[in-house]
Amino acid sequence: MRNPRNDPLGSPNSGPGDAPALGGSERRCVLTGETSARDDLLRLALSPDGDVLPDALAKAPGRGAWIGVSRGQLETAVANGKLKGALARAFKTGQLSIPGDLPALVQAALEKAFLQRLGLEMRGGMLILGSDRIAHEARMGGVAALYHAADASEDGCRKLDQAWRVGSDAEGSGLVGERLPLDREALSVALGRENVVHLALADPRSAGRVAIPLGRLQTFLGAAGPAGNRREVADASARHDENL
Template sequence: MRNPRNDQVGSDSSGSEPERTCVLSGEAAARDSLVRLAISPDGEVLPDVHARAPGRGAWIGVSRDTLEKALAKGKLKGALARAFKGAPLAIPDDLADRIERALVRALTDRLGLELKAGFLLLGSDRIAEHARSGRVTWLAHAADAGEDGARKLDQAWRVGEEAEGTGLRGLALPLDRATLSVALGRDNVVHLALTDRGAAQRIAAPLQRLLRFQGRAEAAGLEIDNGPAPAAAPATTN
């Protein structure tokens, strides 16, 4: 089946996970793994990471480095002109910065929602207690977390999962403690853990998209719910 290069939001009616095609690479991928671009009322191309803006959209699934090269060589302008059917558009010079900021915001917003729902744990002592008792399904550390503190929590998690001697460890997030602290409204957020597998899956999509855009393809391919594999969950339409 031919994959469209652009779409109207909400145009999917099938129950399967929709795919989109990157306007730069020509490769098709799950919609949730790509970044949608939309045109503002004044014709400016802007990131629409939640894919909610009305009208036609264009999708990209390349790294920031590839995007910036395409922008410098005029390839992005040509690709978007085709995707938006010749509509007048202006591409901001800092489009890559805007996309990365939007992806970071999408991830931190999701973390905030899980915190409000009671699924996100903060604080080394609290995380260690839950980890040792097998109540942690996902563990992560700020980019600037101390090696010693991260190692101790990783060990506590392996104990709780009866996975001693394996390589099970928390993820190194692409966010530092200052960013996490501001986003979550708490002081000195260095380590994070989730107690719900569904929450871990909800974190996966925004985290993977950010990692891919940053060029960390190997990290983005990791299983984000880095505990034992959960049972399959029903598909959603969000």
């Protein structure tokens, strides 16, 4: 299937293995009609067999449609037929099939995209693991983004958050690590390491790449991260690029 001219699949400045830069061009959610940055929305693609499937990386060939809703909203739209009507207009065909478990497929695809991105950053040497190492790097100003597993202890999170604020000259601010919508078991399996409870990224560009799939997953689960953190990561990534 060909790719429509008005539906680019990636940034022209993206390198091999890179995710598109945070922000990018805008797209309109076919369910709400609201326009948002491309990186904040999820692309749905139409397979050759007419099945509507999630395209979490926004790279599948063919015509795409974009949504920016929570899982609950998507479940409702599937049940009442609103999604099918919206997609029929977007794809310009009524010959499409929406899987009954589409919301579950979307969540699985978003989780996989996020975990794969973390894996790529780890292989690139950008991921910091282990509470002691994270705390040291954070105090030295070597942490661009900090994350905690969903089942991480409050005490462990609090100590690392404080170390990050100290190293970032942000004491007294509300800067805290992202509480991920995945537990330590999921993170450990995905990264091939034991007991991954906390993790951090050393490079602003790396943090910007991870922020895209994480933001999509958080939006879908209705679990937004700490206010302002994602934008701070994006701004830091942009400043880093400008200084190269």
